Amino acid sequence: MYWYHQLRVTDIPFVGGKNASLGEMISQLKETGIKVPIGFATSAQLFRDFLSQNQLDAPIAQLLADMTAGIITLTDTGEKIRALITQGTFTTQQEEAITRAYQELCEQLQTANVSVAVRSSATAEDLPDASFAGQQESYLNVRGCEQVLQACLQCFASLYTDRAIVYREEKGFAHQKVALSVGVQQMVESEAAGVMFSLDTENGFPDVVIINGAWGLGETIVKGSVTPDRFMVYKPLLEKPGKRPIIEKQPGSKQLKMMYASRHHKDNPSNGQTVVLATTEQERSALVLSDDEILQLARWAVIVERHYGCAMDMEWTKNNQGLYLVQARPETVESQKKQAVLVNYRLKEKSTLLLEGASVGSAIATGQVFLINDPHQADQFPQGAILVTEKTDPDWVPLMRKAAGIITDTGGPTSHAAIVSRELKVPAIVGTEHATRSLTDGQAITLSCAGGTVGQVYEGTLSYDTQHVDLDDIPQTRTAVMINAAMPEGVFRWWQLPAAGIGLTRIEFMISSQIRVHPMALLHPEKVTDPAVRQTISQLTQGYAYPPDYFIHHLAMGVGKIAASQYPKPVIVRMSDFKSNEYRGLLGGEFFERHEENPMLGLRGASRYYHPLYREAFKLECQAIVSARQEMGFDNIIVMIPFCRTTGEADKVLDVMAEAGLKRGENGLQVYVMCEIPSNVILADRFAQRFDGFSIGSNDLTQLVLGIDRDSAELKPLFDARDDAVKEMIAQVITVAHQYGCKVGICGQAPSDYPEFAEFLVNCGIDSISLNPDSFAKGCQQIAIAELKYQINTAGHE
Incomplete structure (x- = not known):
């Protein structure tokens, strides 16, 4: 027997990956404050001896050979091998060694028949390039010597589950060169538990910790039977004193929880040690972790990652004694990707939205729905169909390989369905809650994971584009090339682009899609007289004693997540620029917004910020x-103010900002102004004394210079930012701004769509150009060509 505190990660040949990693954390990271439940491991040699003394090596080898030859099926092979192993017996010395270790564990914990988790640990698992996680079994809430011995046998047998056999063959591991150790670990009676990754598992973004959690034991998350809470923390700011960089807190439905069976009068249909119960309404609405606990787990993840030198996949649990890590292994999907090519998917059309859930991957798939509840019906599943089921477990893998896409009712981004889909590179949407009830067999659908963390299922077969971007082909430019970002959900997809930051973030998109409530309705609920609207707002703000905090909290995390994608590079955040009719569309908006004949030129942008109708908001x-x-x-x-008509307005807005804690120059705060009104150009010298930079809004500037409604279909041929009048305005503001030490940028498609416009901007000396991410590569090429031409022309004139 090996006690965990005696083990190091180099002991994988003797006790397998899981046990060696637990030993590494206990023996090497104890001083960091990370708590790991104690335990011991049987040796891999004991497993080999067990097979030998029960004369099982030859029968197992023969069964595997027959399977390879097609004489016997995979299912029958696994069943027969597992039966041979579970019918075997330990020697007296082996029984005594395991029993003695268990009894010593009871003495250390001062508890008779202490509850333990008995886990399989294979000698070829938890490697940086191959994780066998989930291939073998674990048994929870095991008590007493007899139960421990029986669980050890079951773990031995689980080395030959169907999924484990298939996985070893795929990874090129010879079956009988892989041995199995068993870990016997103090069982923490979890109030809550979950999994944690030290990178974003959807895109490989290395600077965040992803935490998922649910009530009870963590098996419900791994098996995908619940949709867990999800948290995200930005790692580089964790070590800054006083900073709390939690950038996502997404509640899950958490409808079930797994608990010790001994605490209840029901039996679990699986093994009698645990029971699955429905959660209470209070548990479903409450988050399983406090902010302090989220940050503590994230710090532990950073410590573990730093110690192991690679991205890590961890499991955690908590009880009334605090938090514990119970497993840690290398992450083996995103961290192993070395490709320099981004593949972007874009739907070319839309139809009826049927479902939403957590997206896995970034691809799009089309096909016919195939509803199925039994993984052993794989032979009935047509290649290329969309698998729709309640949840998956390791027995579903053969069937999942045949699917073009996967949709589940339950589960989160770390459920079995998500993990396997990611590894198989099959797009999936998990945690839809009611896919099996909403979709029908044979129904044609489109599954899209191209929009970020939220995936959509649309009616019918929709067409889409696929774009391949070779990062090595993107040229460097003297002009700073930035990207536009509207929503936090998909922003990490673009972390590998060599962008100079984010040139435009529109917070109104976050307000409309994530917050949904008019901020004045949160400040003055008494003015919302529609009972149905009040009820909806009450549901959204549940858990907030002061409803406006709901707005602040969600907007802060959305902006923070976008800022995290580029930190420490600049991220320009434009304050809200809804028109009055768009504000009316928010929940409660009808009670605070006046009707305007021409909202485009009405109460919008800066004029709204100091107006009594919106100043508080x-x-x-x-x-x-x-x-x-x-x-x-x-x-x-960097904060940016849109549609600022006069310098007087600028002063008023800056005063209101300062009252709210945003004072230009304090804590390094820069404030930019949109240049989209002729007055911004004509009085550029005066605006430059009030702001740190300009961002040209070419659409509104074109509209107001040429006197054209930007939405007019009849005048569309005349609406062109390349018109000489517009270009004169742009050239003038760049010149004046630079005289006053202000930077000037532009946001929009024109520089990537029109090479001559990019050339014009470069010739004017613009500081930055911000493009939509899917146009970034093309835009960089146009800008690089324009810079080369400018350099040649300048040299020629000299």
């Missing part, structure tokens, strides 16, 4: 930015 926006910059630590955020 603007301060909420400012407080969200303060939270993201100062509490989370994203001091790379």
Whole structure:
């Protein structure tokens, strides 16, 4: 027997990957404060001896050979081998060694028949390039010597589950060169548990920790039977004193929890040691971790990752004694990708939205729905269909390989369905809640994971584009090339682009899709007289004693997540620029917005921020930015004011911002202004004395210079930012701004769509050009060509 504190990660040949890793954490990371439940491991040699003394080596080899020859099926092979092993017996010395170790564990914990987790640990698992996680079995809440011995036998047998046999063959591991150790570990009676990754498992972004959690034991998350809470923390700011960089807190439905069976009067249909119960309404609405616990787990993840030198996949649990790590292994999907090519998917059309859930991957798939509840019906599943089921477990893998896409009712981004889909490179949407009830057999659908963390299922077979971007082919430019970002969900997809930051983030998209409530309705609920609207707002803000905090909290995390994608490079956040008719579309908006004949030229942008109708709400926006910059630590955020008509307006807005805690120049805060009104150009010298930079809004500037409604179909041929009048305005503001030490950028498609426009901007000396991410590569090429031409022309004139 080996006690965990005696083991190091180099002991994988003797006790397998899982046990060696637990020993590494206990023996090497104890001083860091990481808590790991104690335990011991049987040796891999004991497993080999067990097979030998029970004369099982030859029969197992023969069964595997017959399977390879097609004489016997995979299922029958696994069943026969497992039966041979479970019918075997330990020698008296082996029984005594395991029993004596278990009894010593009871003495150390001062508990008779202490509850333990008995886990399989193979000698070829938890390697940096091959994780056998989930291939073998674990048994929870095991008590007493007899149960421990029986669980050890069951773990031995699980080395030959169907999924384990297939996985070894795929990875090129000879079956009988892989041995199995058994870990017997103190069982923590979990109030909550979950899994944690030290990178974003969807795109490989290395600077975040992803934490998933649910009530009870963690098996419900791994098996995908619940949709867990999800948390995200930005790692580089964790070590800054006083910063709390939690950039996502997404509640899950958490409808079930697994608990010790001994605490209840029901029996679990699986092994009698645990029972699955429905959660209470209070448990479903509450998050399983406090902010302090989220940050503590994230710090542990950073410590473990740093110690192992690679991205890590960890399991955690908590009880009334605090938090514990119970497993740690290398992450083996995203961290192993070395490709320099980004593949972007884009739907070319839309149809009826049927479902949403957590997306796995970034691809799009089309096909016919195939509803199935039994993994052993794989032979009935047509190649290329969309698998729709409640959840999956390791027995589903052969069937999942045949699917073009996968949709489940339950589960989160770390459920079995998500993990396997990621590894198989099959797009999946998990945790839809009711896919099996909403979709029908044979129904044609489109599954899209191209929009970020939220995946959509659409009616019918939709067409889509696939774009391959070779990162090595993107040229470097003297002009700073930035990207536009509207929503936090998909922003990490673009972390590998060599962007100079984010040139435009529109917070109104976050307000409309994530917050959904008019901020004045949160400040003055008494003015919302529609009972149905009040009820919806009450449901959304549940858990917030002060409803406006709901707005501040969600906006701060959305902005923080976008800022995290580029930190420490600049991220320019434009304050809300809805028109009054768009504000009316928010929940409760009808009670606070006046009807305007021409909202495009009405109460929008800067004029709204100091107006009595919205001033209080603007301060909420400012407080969200303060939270993201100062509490989370994203001091790379630059605030931008849109549609500022006069310098007097600028002064008023800056005063309101300062009242709300956003004072230009304090804590390094820069404030930019949109240049989209002729007055911004004509009085550029005066605006430059009030702001740190300009961002040209070419659409509104073109509209107001040429006197054309930008939405007019009849005048569309005349609406062109390349018109000489518009270009004169752009050239003028760049010249004047530079005279006053202000930077000037532009956001829009024109530089990537029109080479001559990119050339014009470069010739004017613009500081930055911000493009949509899917146009980034093309835009960089156009800008690089324009810079080369400018250099040649300049040299020629000299």
